[in-house]
Amino acid sequence: MKFSELVEKRYSVRSYTEEAVDDSQLNEILECARLAPSAVNLQPWKFIVVRSEEGRKKVCSTYKRDWIQTAPMFIICCVCHDEAWVRKYDQKEHGNIDIAIAAEHICLAATEQGLGTCWVCNFDAVKCSELFNLPSNIEPAVIIPLGHPADEAKPKTRKAMNEIVEYVDDVKEDKKCGQVYHCNDCGADIYKHMVFCDKCGKKLDHFDFED
Numbered sequence: 670m671k672f673s674e675l676v677e678k679r680y681s682v683r684s685y686t687e688e689a690v691d692d693s694q695l696n697e698i699l700e701c702a703r704l705a706p707s708a709v710n711l712q713p714w715k716f717i718v719v720r721s722e723e724g725r726k727k728v729c730s731t732y733k734r735d736w737i738q739t740a741p742m743f744i745i746c747c748v749c750h751d752e753a754w755v756r757k758y759d760q761k762e763h764g765n766i767d768i769a770i771a772a773e774h775i776c777l778a779a780t781e782q783g784l785g786t787c788w789v790c791n792f793d794a795v796k797c798s799e800l801f802n803l804p805s806n807i808e809p810a811v812i813i814p815l816g817h818p819a820d821e822a823k824p825k826t827r828k829a830m831n832e833i834v835e836y837v838d839d840v841k842e843d844k845k846c847g848q849v850y851h852c853n854d855c856g857a858d859i860y861k862h863m864v865f866c867d868k869c870g871k872k873l874d875h876f877d878f879e880d
């Protein structure tokens with residue numbers, strides 16, 4: 670599967686079948702978390718795998734949504750704040766960034782295996798720490814339910830490319846060459862770097878350009 674297809678395929682699964690996750694699948698998913706990049710390669714994380722009935726009940730008690738109870742297992746992604754890199758210029762601690770990358774590796778690896786996940790951050794983290802006896806330097810940051818999806822993906826709602834991307838330098842160069850092209854749909858000026866029209870949001874095909 671192409672990476673872009675994998676990204677498209679992943680969605681927040683909020684209903685799971687009772688089928689358990691194979692150990693081999695789980696190990697491959699955890700290996701993808703282990704190989705995630707982190708600032709200065711400090712790997713300031715712990716992944717708590719919860720599969721027992723007792724453990725699952727504990728997790729569910731920290732997140733008040735019925736759907737979470739359908740998940741056959743959870744991975745609690747924790748940040749070890751005392752191990753994370755701190756940027757000297759402004760003392761920004763990067764543990765939350767590191768754990769986010771690892772958590773998404775888990776979600777994408779699971780998707781690749783036909784499994785489902787959902788990022789869950791809106792849980793009672795203090796209660797979770799108490800229930801799993803976590804030391805004070807380890808913060809449970811994301812709970813990832815993992816299992817076989819029992820629901821279907823909905824169409825993705827995302828901001829348009831032109832709302833989130835800004836090119837600061839290459840537009841001027843295109844103008845310098847006098848290469849102004851027009852969107853086939855709305856006629857707005859488009860430049861070679863553009864994948865989507867800034868004005869109407871239409872995806873631009875290569876044939877929008879003459880050369």
Ligand SMILES: Cc1cc2nc3c(=O)[nH]c(=O)nc-3n(C[C@H](O)[C@H](O)[C@H](O)COP(=O)(O)O)c2cc1C
Nearest residue numbers: 679680681682683787788789790791792823825826
């Ligand atoms: C940092 C973060 C926290 C999230 N927390 C929750 C949560 O507590 N509960 C939940 O149901 N979904 C949660 N989500 C999932 C988002 O709602 C979801 O990713 C978003 O709506 C886009 O939908 P999609 O994942 O299906 O593409 C979270 C996602 C992220 C990235």
